[in-house]
Amino acid sequence: xxxxxxxxxxxxxxxxxxxxxxxxxxxxxxxxYRGRQAFEWIWRHDARTYDDIGVWPKGLRQRMAERYPxxxxxxxxxxxxxxxxxxxxxxxxxxxxxETVLLPHDYGxxxxxxxxxxxxxxxxxxASGLLGRVRNLTAGEIMDQVxxxxxxxxxxxxxxxxxxxxxxxxxxxxxxxxxxRFCRLAHAALGLNLGYRHITLSTSGVVPAIYRLADERLPxxxxxxxxxxxxxxxxxxxxxxxxxxxxxxxxxxxxxxEQTGRRVSFEYAMLRDVNDGPATARELVDLLxxxxxxxxxxxxPWNPVPEQAYEPSPMAEVRSFRDLVQQHGISCTIRRELGxxxxxxxxxxxxxxxxxxxxxxxxxxxxxSSAGGQSG
Ligand code: SAH
Ligand code: SF4
Numbered sequence: 145x146x147x148x149x150x151x152x153x154x155x156x157x158x159x160x161x162x163x164x165x166x167x168x169x170x171x172x173x174x175x176x177y178r179g180r181q182a183f184e185w186i187w188r189h190d191a192r193t194y195d196d197i198g199v200w201p202k203g204l205r206q207r208m209a210e211r212y213p214x215x216x217x218x219x220x221x222x223x224x225x226x227x228x229x230x231x232x233x234x235x236x237x238x239x240x241x242x243e244t245v246l247l248p249h250d251y252g253x254x255x256x257x258x259x260x261x262x263x264x265x266x267x268x269x270x271a272s273g274l275l276g277r278v279r280n281l282t283a284g285e286i287m288d289q290v291x292x293x294x295x296x297x298x299x300x301x302x303x304x305x306x307x308x309x310x311x312x313x314x315x316x317x318x319x320x321x322x323x324x325r326f327c328r329l330a331h332a333a334l335g336l337n338l339g340y341r342h343i344t345l346s347t348s349g350v351v352p353a354i355y356r357l358a359d360e361r362l363p364x365x366x367x368x369x370x371x372x373x374x375x376x377x378x379x380x381x382x383x384x385x386x387x388x389x390x391x392x393x394x395x396x397x398x399x400x401x402e403q404t405g406r407r408v409s410f411e412y413a414m415l416r417d418v419n420d421g422p423a424t425a426r427e428l429v430d431l432l433x434x435x436x437x438x439x440x441x442x443x444x445p446w447n448p449v450p451e452q453a454y455e456p457s458p459m460a461e462v463r464s465f466r467d468l469v470q471q472h473g474i475s476c477t478i479r480r481e482l483g484x485x486x487x488x489x490x491x492x493x494x495x496x497x498x499x500x501x502x503x504x505x506x507x508x509x510x511x512x513s514s515a516g517g518q519s520g
Contacts, residue, residue: 157212158186158284159325162334168212174204180334187287187335190295192216217242217288222296230300234292236261236285240278243312244289246297252306253297257289259323260314265348266383267369269413271449272313281314283325290330308338310345311367317345317353324357327364340364346411351388354396363404367442368397370410372419373428381419394435401437409440414457414465421461425468432474441469441476 160168165179181199185191193214194205215237223231228248235241242258261278263270289312294305308330310316316323323345330338346367347354354366370393372378378385388396397408412428414420432439443466446456457465462478469476 155212156282156284157182157208157214158216158288159282159322159329160284161325161328162332169204172204172207172211178204183332184334186214187291187329187332190291215284217285217292219292219296230293230296232289232293232296234289236281242281242285242289244293245312246293246302249307252304253302254307254309255290255293255305256309256311257286257293258312258314259286259310259316259319259326263314264318265315267348268381269371269415269446269449269452269454271451274449274451277314277318280319280322283322283329286310286322286326287329290336305336305338307342307344310343315348315350317347317350317357320353320356324360324362327362331362341406348382348384349388349393349396350384351392351396354400358396358400358403361404363406365406365409366397366400366404367409367411368393370412370428370441373424373431377419377424381415390431394431397439398435398437407438407440409442411442411444413444413446414462415446416455416457416461418454420457420465422464422468425465429469429472429474433472439474441474443476443478445479 154164157165157168160183162180162183165182166176167179169179169182170176178200182191182197185197185199189196191197194200194209197205217234217236219232220235220241221233223233225231230246232244232246233241234244240261242261244258245256247254247256258281260280262275263272264277266273290305290308297303297305310323310326327340327343327345330336330343331340340362341364344365344367345357346369348369354368357364357366369382370378371381373390375385375389378390397410400406401408410432412419428441432441443462445459445462446454448454448456466476466478
């Protein structure tokens with residue numbers, strides 16, 4: 145496979161696992177241990193160029209720079225929120241842009257990475273889909289977002305990254321091979337050495353890819369964007385529900401749990417008078433209790449996107465919804481609102497930049513037929 149610049153995957157050194165580095169360096173006539181050094185220097189010591197790999201001989205650095213240039217991402221903008229959230233707008237080698245967010249938690253820091261430039265799923269409440277998908281990211285470009293965020297964090301006196309969320313721009317399972325390779329890169333002992341459990345992948349529900357991921361037995365944490373307990377409402381919010389309705393999605397999530405032993409969580413963005421009423425909460429309870437499993441529901445206060453005509457649910461509604469779901473024995477929490485003052489909704493910062501930079505790219509979602517329609 146090759147990207148839009150005609151650079152083949154196998155020629156993208158940032159996407160190489162340690163064994164690939166060893167192979168390529170052997171082909172260049174260098175000992176295999178030079179490969180382990182490269183991986184370690186790039187991902188642990190933030191070598192930006194081959195010249196930063198101090199333990200390498202000069203000739204090897206030059207030959208590698210000519211044959212396999214390191215195309216690292218660069219920072220365009222950093223925005224710090226009042227709550228410690230930091231959002232980075234990053235430039236890729238071909239001039240495309242993605243967003244990466246650093247989030248502080250009690251237990252440490254997590255980084256939320258993008259998996260595609262834009263998104264094709266067209267969810268009607270999200271900023272990422274407004275521009276469609278431009279291209280997939282390579283595993284190395286996803287990994288480099290973590291490195292860029294970590295470097296920014298360290299420069300501000302922060303510690304190591306503890307968790308990675310594949311919850312930025314894009315549908316990770318629409319870029320399956322690169323995303324799985326990215327998980328292996330982040331897990332590699334010579335680099336970040338991050339446990340698979342500390343990687344969370346959020347999907348809009350690409351059912352065949354959920355089965356495939358379950359069979360990889362990695363076992364990363366899976367989050368499924370549910371947002372509605374019935375097909376009619378979910379279809380209004382998420383066009384993917386046409387191809388993969390709830391009767392296919394829930395069994396896929398159960399299969400993931402059975403294969404990996406990892407509790408699956410459902411994300412549910414709270415939209416005022418759309419999916420936040422008590423009747424909808426009861427419907428959600430019925431849906432989940434029909435398949436008794438260790439489910440978890442994560443209610444997300446909706447981050448307003450001016451182009452999308454919704455309103456966030458009042459917090460009182462969000463709490464009542466949580467209480468009702470919990471009363472029926474289903475674990476349910478409200479996600480802390482982070483980065484409200486820095487356009488933290490995924491895709492918002494990039495969308496705003498693109499609107500200024502390349503107005504011809506801006507397309508709007510078709511108008512929705514009705515604004516109401518809550519079941520009860
Ligand atoms: N494409 C993947 C992952 C990225 S979005 C997915 O859809 O799951 C991460 C989560 O944020 C998803 O649950 C998504 O539905 C939700 N989301 C998107 N836009 C949002 C917004 N403006 N406010 C709150 N949540 C949003
Ligand atoms: Fe894409 Fe996820 Fe946004 Fe839907 S919610 S448009 S799948 S990024």
